[in-house]
Each structure stands twice: as structure tokens, then as C-alpha cells.
Amino acid sequence: MAESEEEISVLIERVVKDITNAFKKNPDIDEIGLIPCPEARCNRSPIVLVENKLGIESWCIKFLLPYVHNKLLQYKLRKKWLEQDVLTDVTRTLLLLNPDFATAWNVRKELVLSGTIEPIQDLYLAKLALTKFPKSPETWIHRRWVLQKLTQEASLPCLVNKGSTGVELSEKLQQIVQEEMKVCTEAAGRYPSNYNAWSHRIWVLQHIAKCNVKVLLDELSSTENWVSMHISDHSGFHYRQFLLKSLLAARSLPNNALTTLSLLHSEQICSLPKGEKDFQERQKTDMSHLCVKELALCTDLIETYTGHEALWCHR
Amino acid sequence: MEYCMSEYLRMSGVYWGLTVMDLMGQLHRMNKDEILEFVKPCQHECGGISASIGHDPHLLYTLSAVQILTLYNSLHVIDVDKVVEYVKSLQQPDGSFAGDQWGEIDTRFSFCAVATLALLGRLDAVDIDKAVEFVLSCMNFDGGFGCRPGSESHAGQIYCCTGFLAITGQLHQVNADLLGWWLCERQLPSGGLNGRPEKLPDVCYSWWVLASLKIIGRLHWIDREKLEHFILACQDEETGGFADRPGDMVDPFHTLFGIAGLSLLGNEQIKPVNPVFCMPEEVPRRINVKLELLN
Numbered sequence: 001m002a003e004s005e006e007e008i009s010v011l012i013e014r015v016v017k018d019i020t021n022a023f024k025k026n027p028d029i030d031e032i033g034l035i036p037c038p039e040a041r042c043n044r045s046p047i048v049l050v051e052n053k054l055g056i057e058s059w060c061i062k063f064l065l066p067y068v069h070n071k072l073l074q075y076k077l078r079k080k081w082l083e084q085d086v087l088t089d090v091t092r093t094l095l096l097l098n099p100d101f102a103t104a105w106n107v108r109k110e111l112v113l114s115g116t117i118e119p120i121q122d123l124y125l126a127k128l129a130l131t132k133f134p135k136s137p138e139t140w141i142h143r144r145w146v147l148q149k150l151t152q153e154a155s156l157p158c159l160v161n162k163g164s165t166g167v168e169l170s171e172k173l174q175q176i177v178q179e180e181m182k183v184c185t186e187a188a189g190r191y192p193s194n195y196n197a198w199s200h201r202i203w204v205l206q207h208i209a210k211c212n213v214k215v216l217l218d219e220l221s222s223t224e225n226w227v228s229m230h231i232s233d234h235s236g237f238h239y240r241q242f243l244l245k246s247l248l249a250a251r252s253l254p255n256n257a258l259t260t261l262s263l264l265h266s267e268q269i270c271s272l273p274k275g276e277k278d279f280q281e282r283q284k285t286d287m288s289h290l291c292v293k294e295l296a297l298c299t300d301l302i303e304t305y306t307g308h309e310a311l312w313c314h315r
Numbered sequence: 316m317e318y319c320m321s322e323y324l325r326m327s328g329v330y331w332g333l334t335v336m337d338l339m340g341q342l343h344r345m346n347k348d349e350i351l352e353f354v355k356p357c358q359h360e361c362g363g364i365s366a367s368i369g370h371d372p373h374l375l376y377t378l379s380a381v382q383i384l385t386l387y388n389s390l391h392v393i394d395v396d397k398v399v400e401y402v403k404s405l406q407q408p409d410g411s412f413a414g415d416q417w418g419e420i421d422t423r424f425s426f427c428a429v430a431t432l433a434l435l436g437r438l439d440a441v442d443i444d445k446a447v448e449f450v451l452s453c454m455n456f457d458g459g460f461g462c463r464p465g466s467e468s469h470a471g472q473i474y475c476c477t478g479f480l481a482i483t484g485q486l487h488q489v490n491a492d493l494l495g496w497w498l499c500e501r502q503l504p505s506g507g508l509n510g511r512p513e514k515l516p517d518v519c520y521s522w523w524v525l526a527s528l529k530i531i532g533r534l535h536w537i538d539r540e541k542l543e544h545f546i547l548a549c550q551d552e553e554t555g556g557f558a559d560r561p562g563d564m565v566d567p568f569h570t571l572f573g574i575a576g577l578s579l580l581g582n583e584q585i586k587p588v589n590p591v592f593c594m595p596e597e598v599p600r601r602i603n604v605k606l607e608l609l610n
Contacts, residue, residue, distance in 0.1 A: 062316045069319045072368040101323045103370045141419045148418070154603060193514055197465045206465060232513040238467040245465075 012067040015060055018047040019096075020089045022054055031131045032096055034061070054128075060266045061097065068093050072104060074235060084116040092125060095139075099129040105142040112149065119150045127183050134190035140200045143183075150176065151208055168214050180204040185226065188236065198235035202242050211246045219243055221289070224297065244290060325367040326357065326376040328567060335571040337386055337595050338578060338586050346349055351392050358521050361404075362397030363415065373415045374405060374427040374579075385598060390435070402428050403548050410445030421452050421462045427474035429482045430592060433604050438482070447485050449497050450476050458493030467487040470500045470501060474523040477530045478591045486531065486609050493586040495533030497526050507560065508539030517559045518549045518569045521576035539580050546573050546606035 023029060030052045037057035040046065046057035056064075064148075068090050074080040075087065082090065088111060091104045099105075108125075127144045129136060132305040151173070160168050169177065180201070189199035209215045220243045227236040321328060329350060336342050357365045357380065363372025364380040377398060383388045404427065405413045412424040412505040425446055432438045452464045454478065459468025460476035473494070480486045501524045503506040507516025508524045522543060528534045548561040550573065556565030557573035571593075578588040591606055598605065 065316050066319045069322070076369040098320050098323075102366075102373070103323065106371050106417065141414075141417075144419065145417055193511065195467065195469060195511070199462055203463065204467055234512045234514075235467055303446055 008063055009067065011060075014047060015064055016068065016089055016093050018045045019054075019056075019093055022049045023092075025049065026052065028052050032056070032128050033132060034058050056144055058231065064093070065097050069098075069101075072107065076103065076107075086110060087111060088117060095125060095129055096132075098127055099133050099136040099139045102138045102141075105138055108142070111144070111146060121148045122146050123179070130183065130187050131190070134187040134194055135196050137196055140196045143180075143200065144203060146243075147176065147180070147204070147208055166244070167212065169209060169212055173208065174215075177204060177209045181219070181222075188226075188230075188233070190198075192230075193233050195234045195235055198239050201239060205242075205246070211244070211250060213247065213250050216243050216247050216250070220247075226295070247290065322367050323370060324376075325365055325370075326364065326379040326383070327366065327373075329335065329353070330379040331567045331571040333383055333386055334583065334594055335567070338571075338574055338588060339584075347387055347389075350383065351389055352510070354383060355392050358393045358397070361416075362394065362399070362401030364393070364398070367501075371415065372401070374402070374424050375414065375430070377401065378427040378431045381434050381592060382592070385434050385602065386594065388601075395435055395437075397442045399432065399435060402431055403440045406441050406446065410442065410447070410449035412446070421460065422450055422460060422472050422479070423475045425450050428478045429479055433482050434592070434599070434602065436602070436604075440554050443483050447480070447483055447488075450479050451485075454489075457497050458490045458495075459497050467511070468497065470498070470508075470520050470523040470527070472497070474527045477527045481530050481591050481606055481608055484607060486607070489531055489609070491531040491609055492508070493527060493534060495531055495536050498528050498533070499536040502542065506538065506543075506545035508537075508545075509530065515560065516545065518546055518557055518576070519559065519572040520552065521546050522572035522579075522593070525576050525579045526593070527535055529590040530608050534579070543577065543580050543582075546576050547571055 022288075028047060029049070033053045033056075035048060035055040037055045037059050038045075040057070040059050046060040048055040048057065066080070069081075071090055072087075072094060075082045089106060091107050094104045095108075096099055108117060108122055110222075112119055112122060123143065123146055126139045126146070129139045133139065160170050168174075181204070184197045184201040184204075188194045191197075205211060205219070207217065220240065223236065223240060227233065227240065230236050318342060333342065333345055336345055353368075354364070356368050357370075357372075357376070359365060359372045360508070361372060364377040365372045368374040370376075380393070381390070381398065384392055402412075405415070405424070405585065407413060407420065410459070412428045413420055413421045413423075414424045414427075428439060428441065429443075429446065432440055437448075450460070453460045453462070453472075455461060455468045457468050460472045461467050461469060462472050465594065466472075476490065477486070477494075480489060500512070501510065501520060503509060503516050505516055507518070508520040509516050510520045510523065525537065525542070528537060545561075546557070547558045549559070549563075549569065551558060551565045554565050556567070557570040558565045559569050574585055574595055575588045578585040588594070589596045589599050589606075590608070592599055592604075
């Protein structure tokens with residue numbers, strides 16, 4: 001079926017529009033995929049939206065990809081200007097097909113900086129790309145840039161002193177962190193020992209959650225189940241090592257040094273409770289308690305699933 | 316379409332192809348002029364070089380471009396001073412290097428930065444001490460290195476960090492026995508090497524792991540015969556290229572690292588390869604790059 005260049009470009013523009021409309025129609029799309037389909041079925045769009053899943057029929061990729069790819073490059077080479085909304089649609093289409101195309105993510109960074117795209121839109125797009133490409137390094141890199149932008153806003157409160165339970169993250173930050181943990185868990189489940197997902201997870205704890213003790217403890221308990229079900233996943237176990245090490249580092253500091261190090265804007269310094277000595281003693285035993293628990297978990301898993309190198313490395 | 320999909324790494328793809336040809340003594344069969352014409356417009360105003368025309372500049376492709384031009388002894392095609400300026404501009408206060416203007420930090424970029432400067436004879440352009448400090452902060456309890464402080468050890472990152480330390484003359488800071496053990500544990504019963512515990516073997520790890528072992532003077536800790544056997548099994552009889560493991564699709568990336576791995580193992584049909592730059596040994600020697608590996 002010979003098609004003229006003009007026919008093809010009309011077709012592609014329609015496909016890009018179909019994708020844009022799919023997102024407008026359903027803002028809850030949570031997964032993308034390719035539908036093996038060698039031939040077009042007369043006049044039906046290759047974009048298929050079923051519940052929250054967006055599918056693209058495979059026959060159109062060989063037309064779609066080179067077309068939007070070249071369209072973006074023409075813009076970059078200043079041969080053809082594109083309006084911001086067109087750029088948004090073109091880069092979205094491109095990145096859903098080829099999320100390692102870093103230059104396309106960079107165009108979106110400019111659109112975020114100019115206010116055309118909300119940071120949260122790109123967190124969403126990246127999350128979608130990861131459903132099909134869970135390792136994609138450029139997607140994780142873009143995510144980190146967006147997160148940095150989001151949390152850099154001066155008005156965003158970081159830490160809240162909750163007195164007896166210590167210092168906690170503000171609610172907004174907690175939400176952001178929890179969402180990242182979720183995205184990482186899903187990506188880790190889609191590809192064994194997903195280095196990029198787990199190193200992103202660590203980055204979030206270091207740079208967004210600032211190694212907050214409560215977050216570290218929560219992560220330790222919430223990943224226990226996961227590693228027990230993914231015992232060959234060396235990255236998962238390394239993550240727990242990171243949590244334990246960070247807890248150790250956080251807790252070997254005396255109480256007021258810990259508070260000073262955290263990014264509280266207020267000038268109050270937590271006054272030491274009368275029972276400070278007891279508190280520090282408790283912290284030490286808490287730590288060894290955690291290590292004992294970890295060893296017990298390890299022993300249990302080794303006995304249940306013999307011969308897994310990752311478990312012995314973790315020990 | 317496949318060309319579009321991989322265009323984002325084209326400069327590295329060209330480097331892989333040219334290097335493997337040169338290692339086999341066949342560089343003359345490539346079109347030098349066409350390639351130089353491709354590289355030149357990829358240099359941007361900031362001095363950095365992109366993977367292809369119209370793409371954004373990045374340290375990864377800046378290194379690949381400099382490697383290509385070094386192979387062809389044609390550095391004059393680009394503005395070398397601007398490249399140095401670009402690399403310098405990416406160093407952070409803690410000594411680390413960002414990959415590009417957008418700020419991602421990774422020890423791979425520390426390697427790209429110093430390797431680029433070493434090939435240009437301009438290592439003095441950045442704060443080497445601080446750069447070393449950062450890379451060492453990425454050393455883990457198992458002797459290996461990750462992408463950032465606190466990250467898991469990974470053979471690819473280890474290659475970048477040992478290569479970095481070789482270039483900056485700091486290999487004595489590595490615990491060679493400990494790291495050597497971790498690296499030779501990558502060898503599986505099949506003879507192939509993986510990148511981390513419990514992962515599948517992959518021919519590209521024959522390069523990352525082997526080159527690292529060579530750099531730290533522990534190459535003999537690997538069973539060479541079994542590894543050679545594995546690499547050769549990854550070669551496809553019909554196309555001649557190499558795949559990540561026996562039976563899979565071939566590509567230039569795995570072909571280069573298969574051949575380079577065989578070279579490190581002593582195969583006499585292939586030119587000796589430099590384990591830090593992954594180029595024929597004669598190339599860094601020709602431009603007087605000083606490298607001291609461990610024994």
C-alpha cells in the first residue's frame with residue numbers, strides 16, 4: 001500500500017493528536033504498551049485506550065517514530081519553529097516510544113522552566129515510560145531533575161519538629177517521597193535487580209528525605225516483605241544495607257547535633273531531655289536490635305532458599 | 316526506525332565501530348572523511364559535543380568524539396580549548412562531575428571528564444584532588460564503586476573508577492585484593508562474567524570486569540580459558556558479530572567488548588588494547604598519555 005509523504009504526515013499528525021486526546025480523556029492512564037499488529041485496520045486509529053491502559057499498534061511505529069523524531073530535530077536545528085503545546089505533544093509521543101532520547105527530555109526541562117509544563121506532569125510521564133522501560137537511565141535522570149526543581153521552591157517547608165517522635169518531613173515532602181518509593185518498587189518488580197531504580201530510591205532518601213530517621217525506619221519495615229519475595233535481587237538487599245548504615249550514622253550523633261544538621265529554619269534547638277543519657281543508651285540498643293533482626297531475617301531466608309549468593313553477600 | 320531509536324548515542328556507536336575495526340587492523344575500511352564531517356557540527360557553542368547533529372551536548376559523547384578524533388589523529392577538526400572549557404565547567408564543588416548542564420552526578424562522568432582531558436593533554440584544567448576525593452567517597456565496603464556515594468557496587472562503575480584512578484595516578488588507594496576478589500567472583504560456571512551477584516553473564520562485562528582486573532594487576536585471578544570460550548560462543552557464525560550472550564542478537568557494542576576482552580586475554584589476532592581507554596594500546600602511546608597500572 002503505497003502512501004505519499006503527504007498522506008503519511010497527515011496520518012501521523014492524527015496519531016499524535018489521538019495520543020494527546022487519550023490523555024485528556026483519561027488523566028488516570030497508568031500503563032503504556034505496544035500492541036503487536038502488523039497491519040493497519042482500515043481507518044481505525046492505532047491508539048487504543050482500554051480502562052487505564054494506553055496501547056499503540058505496532059504497525060504505525062515505523063512511520064510515527066521517524067516523523068516525530070525529525071520534527072523535534074528540525075526544531076532543535078532552528079529550521080522549523082514549533083509552538084509550546086506542539087512541542088509538549090511531540091516530546092510526549094517520542095518519549096513514550098523511546099525514553100532514552102535525552103534531548104527530548106531536555107526540551108521538556110525547558111518547557112518546565114518556562115512554566116508551560118508543570119513538574120508533576122513530567123513525573124507522571126516518566127512514571128508511564130517506566131511501566132514499559134523500567135531501567136531507562138534517562139527517565140530516572142529526568143525524574144531527579146524534576147524532583148530537585150519541585151523541592152527547591154523556597155516556600156516548600158521541609159522538616160517539622162514533632163517533639164516526642166523527633167523530626168519528621170513536612171506532609172508535602174512525605175507525599176513526594178512516598179510516591180517515589182512506589183515508583184521504584186514498581187520498576188524493581190518489572191526488572192530483576194534494577195540498578196537504576198534502586199539507586200534512584202537511595203538518591204531520594206539522601207537528597208529529598210535527607211536521611212530522616214523516621215523515613216529510614218519506615219523503609220526498613222516496608223521493604224522486608226519485598227526482599228523476602230525477591231531473594232536474588234542483590235540491589236534490594238544492598239538497599240537495606242544502605243538503610244542500616246544511614247540509621248547508624250544518624251543515631252551515633254548526639255541529639256542536638258542531629259537537630260542542627262537538619263534543615264529547620266527555626267532557631268529553636270531541641271533542648272536535651274533530662275533522660276538524655278538513657279535516650280542515647282536506648283538508641284544504641286535500638287540499633288543493635290535492628291541488626292539482630294536483620295541477621296535473623298537473613299538466616300531465615302538462607303535456610304528457606306538455599307544457594308542464593310545475594311543473601312550471603314548481605315550477611 | 317532502528318536508526319532513529321539509537322541516534323541518541325550515535326557518537327558512541329561510531330566510536331565502538333571504529334575502535335573494533337582498528338583493533339582488528341581494519342580501520343582503513345571506514346570512511347574517515349565522512350566521519351570527520353559528522354563529528355564537526357556536533358560540537359556546540361559551549362564546547363560540548365552531542366551524540367548526533369541537533370542533539371544536546373553531553374560528557375559521554377564528548378569523550379567518544381575525542382576518542383574518534385584521536386584514532387584518526389584529527390583533533391584539529393574541533394575546538395579543543397572549548398572542549399576543555401566545557402569539561403571544566405561541569406566540575407562541582409565536591410569534586411564530582413555533572414554529565415551536562417542539567418546536573419546529573421555519576422562516577423561515569425568523572426571518568427569521562429579525566430579521560431577526555433588526558434587524551435587532550437589537559438588534565439591540569441580541573442581540580443584533580445577534589446575529583447579524586449569524590450570518586451573515593453564512592454568506594455564501598457566490598458572494595459567496589461557505585462555511581463554515587465552510597466550506591467551499590469557495579470562492574471561498569473568499577474571500570475570507570477579504576478580507570479579514573481589510573482589516569483589520576485591514585486591506584487594505590489584501591490584495596491586491590493578485596494576488589495580483585497569481588498571482580499573474579501563475577502565469573503560464572505559458564506565461564507562468562509556478570510556485573511553483580513546473581514546476574515546473568517554478558518559479554519560486555521568481559522570488558523568492564525577484565526579491564527578493571529588488568530588495571531589493578533589481578534588479571535590472572537580469572538579463569539582465562541573458560542572466559543575465552545564464553546566470549547567466542549557469543550560470536551554469531553553468520554554475521555561475525557558478538558551478542559551479549561550465546562544465541563542473542565549481535566550489535567556493535569557487544570562486538571567491540573568481545574574483541575577487546577579477547578585482546579586482554581592475549582589473543583594474537585587482535586592488537587593489544589589499552590584497558591583504561593579501550594583503544595589500541597599504540598594510540599595513547601602515540602600521544603604520550605602517562606598511565607601506571609598496578610602489578
